[in-house]
Amino acid sequence: MNARNTKYLLSWIELSAAALDHNIKSLVRLAGKRKLAVCVKANAYGHGLAEMVTQLNNRPEIDYLTVHSLDEAILCRVSGWERRIMILGPVANADLEAVFEYDLEPVVSSRETLDGLGQISKKRDQQLRTHLKLETGTNRQGVTEKELGPIARLYKKYSGLKKPYGASMHFANIEDTTNHEYAQHQLKRFRNMVTQMTRLGIKPTIRHTACSAALILFDKTHFDLVRPGIALYGHWPSKETYLSYRLAGGKNDIFEPVLTWKTRVTQTKDIPADAFIGYGCTYQTTSKTGLAVLPIGYADGYNRSLSNLAHVLIRGKRAPVRGRVCMNLTMVDITDIRGVRPESPVTLIGRQRQEMVSCEQLADWSGTISYEILARIAPHIPRIFVSK
Numbered sequence: 001m002n003a004r005n006t007k008y009l010l011s012w013i014e015l016s017a018a019a020l021d022h023n024i025k026s027l028v029r030l031a032g033k034r035k036l037a038v039c040v041k042a043n044a045y046g047h048g049l050a051e052m053v054t055q056l057n058n059r060p061e062i063d064y065l066t067v068h069s070l071d072e073a074i075l076c077r078v079s080g081w082e083r084r085i086m087i088l089g090p091v092a093n094a095d096l097e098a099v100f101e102y103d104l105e106p107v108v109s110s111r112e113t114l115d116g117l118g119q120i121s122k123k124r125d126q127q128l129r130t131h132l133k134l135e136t137g138t139n140r141q142g143v144t145e146k147e148l149g150p151i152a153r154l155y156k157k158y159s160g161l162k163k164p165y166g167a168s169m170h171f172a173n174i175e176d177t178t179n180h181e182y183a184q185h186q187l188k189r190f191r192n193m194v195t196q197m198t199r200l201g202i203k204p205t206i207r208h209t210a211c212s213a214a215l216i217l218f219d220k221t222h223f224d225l226v227r228p229g230i231a232l233y234g235h236w237p238s239k240e241t242y243l244s245y246r247l248a249g250g251k252n253d254i255f256e257p258v259l260t261w262k263t264r265v266t267q268t269k270d271i272p273a274d275a276f277i278g279y280g281c282t283y284q285t286t287s288k289t290g291l292a293v294l295p296i297g298y299a300d301g302y303n304r305s306l307s308n309l310a311h312v313l314i315r316g317k318r319a320p321v322r323g324r325v326c327m328n329l330t331m332v333d334i335t336d337i338r339g340v341r342p343e344s345p346v347t348l349i350g351r352q353r354q355e356m357v358s359c360e361q362l363a364d365w366s367g368t369i370s371y372e373i374l375a376r377i378a379p380h381i382p383r384i385f386v387s388k
């Protein structure tokens with residue numbers, strides 16, 4: 001089987017190179033002179049890490065990839081990425097040596113990690129670029145103001161570290177609201193802490209705070225480097241971010257979704273009135289019904305909470321999900337869609353003719369956000385870049 005030829009696939013993801021190009025240009029415009037670090041954590045927001053890295057390799061505008069874990073960072077290297085990589089999440093103490101071996105830049109938010117890195121830098125006689133994460137009110141990762149003194153001493157103790165290359169923070173409440181007071185408050189704390197770092201003799205070379213929403217909405221969060229994620233893939237962080245941007249006079253078309261999720265009908269059948277469909281008998285027909293069985297289920301990331309709620313697109317028309325989404329299969333109603341055959345193409349996320357199912361729509365149906373819908377699309381589904 002040739003996995004690259006979608007003719008032979010029952011479920012696959014198409015990635016638009018044109019949309020990616022468009023989004024990168026928008027990010028470059030927003031970032032201006034700052035360094036651009038794009039986020040490829042969570043399997044590149046479900047788009048496929050290796051596939052995305054292969055594309056991003058051809059874009060010299062991008063200075064950094066940011067990832068959550070060491071494993072993701074190594075996968076970026078294995079996929080040919082030679083530029084800089086920042087690890088946003090924790091690295092196990094036992095794995096710290098790999099940070100040096102793969103030339104990675106960890107974001108450090110604990111003294112233990114910093115000390116561990118310092119010891120290895122000494123042992124290897126090797127310099128390391130670190131980024132210090134500052135706690136400004138998200139209460140997730142980050143060192144507090146009180147810890148800055150001991151942190152400064154650790155930096156000075158190890159000549160391989162000297163001082164942090166970067167100082168960073170992450171906003172708690174910038175995408176889910178149109179009220180940005182808390183973000184302003186965090187920004188103020190960030191500035192204060194950086195001033196304190198300077199006083200302690202560990203002035204960072206660069207500062208960075210901006211996720212997609214901050215990059216899109218607030219110039220003063222940009223500092224020296226920006227770290228967008230979801231916008232690279234053509235999605236707004238939230239309705240609130242979109243609204244804030246449009247109210248400020250921003251243009252509509254700066255991002256285009258990169259991902260389309262497709263599958264094929266495996267079987268069609270006619271079932272009588274008063275018949276039940278699927279596990280739990282949650283749907284009962286009221287009249288003679290045409291059904292199509294799709295080879296997709298919650299194990300693929302097509303969420304069970306979409307049962308009896310979502311629709312898919314077949315022949316440019318909406319086919320509602322009937323009954324429960326199963327582990328590997330889903331049934332949809334095609335009573336009013338003519339000409340559906342085994343292997344007819346189906347769109348789960350994306351555009352088909354005049355119709356569109358957005359990942360934001362799936363998120364609404366599932367009671368979640370687009371980030372989760374994308375991140376949970378199973379890695380086993382082939383990802384294929386198409387030029388359009």
Ligand SMILES: *Cc1c(COP(=O)(O)O)cnc(C)c1O
Pocket residue numbers: 039041088169170210211212213227228229230231237
């Ligand atoms: C995920 C993440 C980002 C990117 O966030 P988006 O909202 O997808 O742009 C930036 N910084 C940190 C620390 C992150 O964890």
